Amino acid sequence: MRLYALEDRTIGRILADKARTVGDRTFLTYLGDRFTYADVHAVTNSYAEGFRRAGIERGDHVALMLPNRPEMLWALWGLGKLGAVAVPINTAAKGDLLGYLLDQSDSVLLVAEDGYRDRVDPVVAQVPAVREVMGPDRLAAFAALPPADPPEMADVRYDDPHLIMYTSGTTGPSKGVVSPHSQGHGVGLRMASLSGYGPDDVLYTCLPLFHGNALWYTVYAALWADAAVALSPAFSARRFWDEIRESGATVFNALGAMANIIWQQPPSPRDREHRVRTAMMVPSSRELAETWRERYGIGVTSVYAMTENTAVTVFGPDDPPEKASSAGRVRDYMDVQIVDDERRPLPPGEVGEICIRPNERGSIMLGYYEMAEATVAATRDLWFHTGDRGRLDEDGYLYFADRKKEAIRRRGENISAFEVETVLCRHPDVVEAAAVPVPSELGEDEVMAYVVPAPGAEVDYAALVGFCAEHMAYYMVPRYVEAVPELPKTPSEKIEKYKLAVSARERLGELWDREKAGVTVRRP
Known part of the structure; x- marks a missing residue:
């Protein structure tokens, strides 16, 4: 060269x-x-x-x-x-x-x-x-x-x-x-x-x-x-x-x-x-x-x-x-x-x-x-x-976590929205995902996940939560889940997470909630 x-x-x-x-x-x-x-x-x-x-x-x-x-x-x-x-x-x-x-x-x-x-x-x-x-x-x-x-x-x-x-x-x-x-x-x-x-x-x-x-x-x-x-x-x-x-x-x-x-x-x-x-x-x-x-x-x-x-x-x-x-x-x-x-x-x-x-x-x-x-x-x-x-890491490799303004904190743990989304997108029924913080009754945040289904797929929320529990730390597993046809984006294709977070906060009682559904995520 x-x-x-x-x-x-x-x-x-x-x-x-x-x-x-x-x-x-x-x-x-x-x-x-x-x-x-x-x-x-x-x-x-x-x-x-x-x-x-x-x-x-x-x-x-x-x-x-x-x-x-x-x-x-x-x-x-x-x-x-x-x-x-x-x-x-x-x-x-x-x-x-x-x-x-x-x-x-x-x-x-x-x-x-x-x-x-x-x-x-x-x-x-x-x-x-x-x-x-x-x-x-x-x-x-x-x-x-x-x-x-x-x-x-x-x-x-x-x-x-x-x-x-x-x-x-x-x-x-x-x-x-x-x-x-x-x-x-x-x-x-x-x-x-x-x-x-x-x-x-x-x-x-x-x-x-x-x-x-x-x-x-x-x-x-x-x-x-x-x-x-x-x-x-x-x-x-x-x-x-x-x-x-x-x-x-x-x-x-x-x-x-x-x-x-x-x-x-x-x-x-x-x-x-x-x-x-x-x-x-x-x-x-x-x-x-x-x-x-x-x-x-x-x-x-x-x-x-x-x-x-x-x-x-x-x-x-x-x-x-x-x-x-x-x-x-x-x-x-x-x-x-x-x-x-x-x-x-x-x-x-x-x-x-x-x-x-x-x-x-x-x-x-x-x-x-x-x-x-x-x-x-x-x-x-x-x-x-x-x-x-x-x-x-010790070898000088950089690992991205999330945007500073998008960090989620749940019960004393800092959660990377990026890492949550990476696991969600590995599920065969999910083609795109966004994780955002929503208020918790205990203070700090709960994790809310929006998912875009793969073509022809219908997302089973309980099964998706089970998949998350298998592949991520228990405190990262989303409590709320909603399937949407598409995610709101800026003209440069960045997900407008603030819109998702506002929408979730306004409709929190209407969203699928794994705690209300009786889906338990156990600590190791």
């Missing part, structure tokens, strides 16, 4: 070098279309010229509301070559949220799919800074413009803003994370090197390009490995394995319930008829890794990361299988510290807030856009405070 100095980690310089050194290699495939590394450099130069002719200058903010297709990448990188800042917008955004994202980001242009215009036009009318809404036809026409390197490309620095990507906003207004050019390249370097990606790999993604996982952990990882990206328009459980086989994929990433949805598909004689050797899954577990290897012959990797930072820890294919429930080991490019509520460091094995400090410049965000107080609050004592809780 070719290494690039920090000063060269801009999208313009790296694409130019790739075109020169591996230009004939395939970089991207999409619905039968193929683009080489040389093609990508040329077309993104043309897109830079197109944006220039549209009046975009260095430092301007341009919002992109496009589905998964090559033009989304061409626009992101064409803007990057100009020194302009791309603002990827979740394609589900509408109404007040869409207006907030456009206004808060100070975007001067919005590129939007024609099918979104019924949502976009009324909102843009209320955001004076947006001078124009550009449709996909005009955007695609940029490809016919001269493909010469834009003059600005040589002056763009690694620490110049490249993207503003918005957090999920589960605890307040969405924050715009200002990412320098070097941040995504740092992710690409770490994922390619620690996951063992190489020129013969094909990294498949059906996750949205407006999200950091698809963009950085697949596309940038492939870019650094001289590998290829197989881009799918969207996730389809029915089409998933066919797309994997047709693309020749050797690697894919799965987020949230995606791995469980795939697993719930009926076993097939073709389960091992593919080229995939590893799949990065977040969250992961030792049980998940074992079952995927047994059924599909696929090794499971994982990562701990946020939009604000980088691949903080990586569980790679060479890490010990017994550590598969972790998010990987702390490496020399990052310091990780676990602290209590008083910000005092905790020893290995104890759960507290995960704090990070990079040992390489340019690997985390520049700050939250126009939110100085939030930026300062997140970076106290020279550490970035993630708001997540976890623990480190």
Whole structure:
């Protein structure tokens, strides 16, 4: 793998070098279309010229509301070559949220799919800074413009803003994370090197390009490995394995319930008829890794990361299988510290807030856009405070527990909602789960579990509680259970647990209660 100095980690310089050194290699495939590394450099130069002719200058903010297709990448990188800042917008955004994202980001242009215009036009009318809404036809026409390197490309620095990507906003207004050019390249370097990606790999993604996982952990990882990206328009459980086989994929990433949805598909004689050797899954577990290897012959990797930072820890294919429930080991490019509520460091094995400090410049965000107080609050004592809780073991492997604001405390015991959910999702009748705290008659909390049934399944609450009692500590077993068709989520697919908790508190007497049902969970 070719290494690039920090000063060269801009999208313009790296694409130019790739075109020169591996230009004939395939970089991207999409619905039968193929683009080489040389093609990508040329077309993104043309897109830079197109944006220039549209009046975009260095430092301007341009919002992109496009589905998964090559033009989304061409626009992101064409803007990057100009020194302009791309603002990827979740394609589900509408109404007040869409207006907030456009206004808060100070975007001067919005590129939007024609099918979104019924949502976009009324909102843009209320955001004076947006001078124009550009449709996909005009955007695609940029490809016919001269493909010469834009003059600005040589002056763009690694620490110049490249993207503003918005957090999920589960605890307040969405924050715009200002990412320098070097941040995504740092992710690409770490994922390619620690996951063992190489020129013969094909990294498949059906996750949205407006999200950091698809963009950085697949596309940038492939870019650094001289590998290829197989881009799918969207996730389809029915089409998933066919797309994997047709693309020749050797690697894919799965987020949230995606791995469980795939697993719930009926076993097939073709389960091992593919080229995939590893799949990065977040969250992961030792049980998940074992079952995927047994059924599909696929090794499971994982990562701990946020939009604000980088691949903080990586569980790679060479890490010990017994550590598969972790998010990987702390490496020399990052310091990780676990602290209590008083910000005092905790020893290995104890759960507290995960704090990070990079040992390489340019690997985390520049700050939250126009939110100085939030930026300062997140970076106290020279550490970035993630708001997540976890623990480190004696070998330096990081284990995620939950969001700090989602912790459940029952009868003196701190309970990880994440660990409860992991067990619930192992039940064959459950495809997705969320655990939230509800009030207890004895003070502190009781555990409430929402579950989404697998297709065609009907959840037996008593049997599910029995399954939990068999696979988790007695004090973690949910008291209340409710099956729901879907979980409420933010546009970036984060579960809105506060809505679930409020709903449960308001209906506590109506919910299935294992104590009222006479289901006993015994202490060991």
